[in-house]
Amino acid sequence: xxxxxxxxxxxxRPESEFRYSGEAHIARPLEPATVSDDDWAAxxxxxxxxxxxxxxxxxxxxxxxxxxxxxxxxxxxxILKTYPAGTPRPGLGAPAEGGR
Ligand SMILES: [Zn+2]
Numbered sequence: 001x002x003x004x005x006x007x008x009x010x011x012x013r014p015e016s017e018f019r020y021s022g023e024a025h026i027a028r029p030l031e032p033a034t035v036s037d038d039d040w041a042a043x044x045x046x047x048x049x050x051x052x053x054x055x056x057x058x059x060x061x062x063x064x065x066x067x068x069x070x071x072x073x074x075x076x077x078x079i080l081k082t083y084p085a086g087t088p089r090p091g092l093g094a095p096a097e098g099g100r
Contacts, residue, residue: 006060007068007082017062023047024055024069025089051075055089058082 002015029035029043048054054074059067067085072078081090 002077002079004058004070004079005082006063006066007084008064008066009060013060013063017060019059019061021057021059021067024057024085053080057085 003012004015004018005012006018026043026047029039032040035043052073052075054072056070056072057067058070059065068082069085069087069089070082071080071090073080083090
C-alpha cells in the first residue's frame, strides 16, 4: 500500500483516501476555438507514459478534497514528492526519458 502525503493536510495517509487524476501540468489552450483538430485531440488524449519519474495529479477525496501533484517513480511506485496544484514541478534531477 502506498502512503501519500497530502501537501495541504501534511500527513501521510493510505492511498485509499486518494484518487489518481491523470498526468499533471497539462495546459488547456487559451483559445480553444483557434486550435487545430489535431492539436485539440493531442490536448485531450495524448499523454506521456514515462518509465521513471512522472508528474501526476491526485485528489485527496476522503480528506480535504483538494487536488495536488505528485512526482512518482513508475518503476518502483515510490512517491518522491507532493506539491500543491498550480505550482511548478520541483526539480529532482533529470526528467525521465520521454518525459516533458
Ligand atoms: Zn488533504
